[in-house]
Amino acid sequence: MIRVRGIRKAFGKQQVLRGVDFTLPAGQVLVIIGPSGSGKTTLLRCLNLLEVPDHGTLELGNVSFAFTPGAKLRPQDVLSLRKRTGMVFQSFNLFPHMTALGNVIEAQVTVQKKRKSEAEETARLLLGKVGLADRADYYPHKLSGGQQQRVAIARAMALEPEVLLFDEPTSALDPELAGEVLKVMKQLAAEGLTMVIVTHLMKFAEEVADHVLLMDEGLIVEEGPPHEVFRNPKSSRAAQFLSVLTD
């Protein structure tokens, strides 16, 4: 379970997150939508401390943080949180000097100190899960964007994180290649993985989400189950954003 309370974050003078709260029970999928610049990426990055919030609290399983400006986090706490979260980036960020298999093995050996043979077994299993068992020995630049992103998903799952974070995982892909990534994500959702997904794809969001957050200017302006948020938005800001999106 993830619990976030009063998360605030500024870059210089610009307040990007202005008090965000949500709770995501284990096994559920949270989709975050909102206009460009509303703070979706920043919020996601706060969840694994790629960005450190200025204020608020963050709990994931049994690790918890209370943020205050300028306070230093204990490095071992940060590492422990990151091991419990997996992140999938918009631009894949695979390690180009390692094969698909190497990418998925890497953290298991370097971070978890697993034996190589054991890590390889897990990696092959995960690559199979994302439909790339036959591409294990390919270097990233020999893979299509959709395949690269699926390797990235397998890599993010390698440490068996409690939650997977996705930042517009298909926005760099052609619709056709995006489809194969979305299919994998739907399958993971059906298997009961806890996921936080930033996306602009409404149809997909409606299919996988248990809960939707609509952000605007660093605040949650609308939230609820997808059919409610999408069909009957309560706020005018949400209605306006959704009308633009469904056009």
Place this chain on the structure above:
Amino acid sequence: MSDRQIQIVTDSFWPLLKAGVLYTIPLSLITFALGLLLAIVTALARMYAWAPLRWVAGFYVWIIRGTPLLVQLFIIFFGLPMVGLTLDAYPSAIIGFSLSVGAYGSEIVRAAIVSIQKGQWEAAYSLGMTRVQALRRIILPQAARVSVPPLGNSFIGLVKDTSLAAVITFAEMFRRAQQIVATTYEPLLLYCEVAVIYLLFSTVLSVLQNVSERYLERYSAS
């Protein structure tokens, strides 16, 4: 060319080449290896170390890059004995050239590290890696590939620069040529001959450089 001159050129070819193979090449390889190590340590120190160490590293690069290599060699070989530190020509040359490779190389290594996309760091961090783990496993291997071409150029430059060791009496190839000139009085011939051998060395190295670059390209992201 007279018969005598042809004789001198052919007679001196093997002694010169031998000096090149026995001294110029080993001096280059040893100093390049030591210098590269120093370059990596210096680059990392300048980027990530505790502030005083960062200053030491910056100071070192500033001194070495700001003064002529020839003067540095003179200080090490002729100057240091004045404070009781007498070194033979070979170790003096190794120290002088290694310091030089270390300083210039650190800039190459630093630029290569900086050139690796931020997303690579973030992917490593998101998997729970520490900074040291991310550097060792993710960033440095990629930076190494990026720095192969400029380091290759440095190595070729170094092979030629080792001729400076002649002035501190080290018997590398150029010094050998000077010695032969002293007995044959044919400076034009001998210095051109030694130039041709240096050219031979650099050409072979350039070819090796191209081959290694093409090899690395096969694995680099496009």
